[in-house]
Every structure is written in structure tokens, then in C-alpha cells.
Amino acid sequence: MSSAAEYWMLRLLADKLIAPDNIVIDAKTGISGAGRGGGTGFGYAESNENLIPYGLLKHVHMPEIISTIARIGGGSAAGLVFTPHLVPMTRGILATIYARGRATTAxxxxxxxxxxxxxxxxxxTDKPPQTKWATGSNLAFVSYAADPDRNLVIALGVVDNLGKGAAGQAVQNANLMCGLPETARLEGAPVWP
Incomplete structure (x- = not known):
């Protein structure tokens, strides 16, 4: 999840369109994000009609996110807040990232x-993305909304964590390292579950 969240901020940080010191990442993830051995709390009965925050203030990806923000943004990421939530859907991640900046949406x-x-x-995309757009694919959809008068930039991103998850990223990187087309075996991925 962290790589996805960082992905949508990279250019804004590099272009100094947002400040690195006050970023809030609010992520919603499907049950499959816990993996097959997710343990208690990740079954249908526990998650149906429920929204569950987890990893508060100590999520395993926090050090990675802080390091990337500081490196790309050229400043401290000490104000980072990252709160993932488990939502009752099988697959997908939607991250909404709030940052300070005077940029416009355009x-x-x-x-x-x-x-x-x-x-x-x-x-x-010009419109806020939805998780269904990425279902069964290796695609990432990103969009932005900004209000320079309020010093506010919102970045939104969606992936199918079972397509553009670690496995999809590994295949994409292996393709590049082996001199294959980047898209080899990543278009038209099957959908299961």
C-alpha cells in the first residue's frame, strides 16, 4: 500500500507543489490486502457492514513512506499521518492524500x-477514481483536486492490490530487467477471487 500512496505524491513533491512536512494519507483497502492467512478479523462475518482502521501510528510501511517523502520532497516528513482502513470489499485500494500546497488542480x-x-x-483522470476501475488489472488511476486559497492539495489513487500489488510490480520489474516489454503477462489479468 505504501508504494501506491507514495506513487501518487512523487511528482507533486518533486515539483514542490506540496510540502513534505504535513501529509495525511487515508487509505481504504479490501480484505485481500491481509493475504490468505489474514487471521481473525478479516473474514466476511467480521468485515461485512464494517469499516476497520488498523496500524494506527505504527503501520509497518510508515518508515518507508517517511523516507521516500523526505528524499523526494527535500524536507522532513515528521508530520506524516497514515491510516489504512479495512473495507468490506474483496480487492482494491483507494488512497486519499491530503497535503499543503498552493498548486491548482490543473x-x-x-x-x-x-x-x-x-x-x-x-x-x-479528471474525475476522482473508483476501485472498480482497476479491478482485475495492473492499472493505477490517479487524480487531484486543489484549492490554492485554502493551501490544500488532495491526491487520489486507486489500484487493484491483487493486480498492481507486489506480484504485479514484481512481474513488471522483471520484464524491464529481462528486456521484455513492460506489459508482458500483465494485460488482461484473470480475476480471482
Whole structure:
């Protein structure tokens, strides 16, 4: 999840459109994010009609996120807040990231479109993305909303964690390292569960 959240902030941080010191990541993840051996609390009976925050203030990905924000943003990420929530859906992640910055929505979208122009799997959209858009794929959908008068930038991103999860990223990287087309075996992924 952390790599997905970082992914949607990279260009904004690099272009100094947002400040690195006050970022809030509110992520919603499907049950499959816990893996097959998720243990208690991840079954249908526990998660249906329920929304469960977890990893408060100490999520395993916090050090990785803080390091990336500081490196790319060129400043402290000490104010980072990352709260993932388990939602009653099988697959998918939607991350909403709140940051301080004077950029406009158009500036954020333009920066993202330039940054991801050659990306085979990232789609920058004018509308806020939905988890269903990415279902069964290796695609990432990103969008932004900004209000410079309020010093507020919102980045939104969606992936199917069973498609664009660790396995999909590993195949994509292996393709690049082996000189294969980046998209090899990643288009038209089967959907299960």
C-alpha cells in the first residue's frame, strides 16, 4: 500500500507543489490486502457492514513512506499521518492524500500527466477514481483536486492490490530487467477471487 500512496505524491513533491512536512494519507483497502492467512478479523462475518482502521501510528510501511517523502520532497516528513482502513470489499485500494500546497488542480493534473506520460499502467483522470476501475488489472488511476486559497492539495489513487500489488510490480520489474516489454503477462489479468 505504501508504494501506491507514495506513487501518487512523487511528482507533486518533486515539483514542490506540496510540502513534505504535513501529509495525511487515508487509505481504504479490501480484505485481500491481509493475504490468505489474514487471521481473525478479516473474514466476511467480521468485515461485512464494517469499516476497520488498523496500524494506527505504527503501520509497518510508515518508515518507508517517511523516507521516500523526505528524499523526494527535500524536507522532513515528521508530520506524516497514515491510516489504512479495512473495507468490506474483496480487492482494491483507494488512497486519499491530503497535503499543503498552493498548486491548482490543473497544475497537479498537468504535472502528473507529464510524469506518467510514458507509463504503461498509470491513468491520470479528471474525475476522482473508483476501485472498480482497476479491478482485475495492473492499472493505477490517479487524480487531484486543489484549492490554492485554502493551501490544500488532495491526491487520489486507486489500484487493484491483487493486480498492481507486489506480484504485479514484481512481474513488471522483471520484464524491464529481462528486456521484455513492460506489459508482458500483465494485460488482461484473470480475476480471482
Amino acid at each position: 497544475q497537479c493534473l498537468d504535472a502528473a500527466r507529464r510524469f506518467y506520460a510514458d507509463s504503461a499502467f498509470v491513468r491520470v
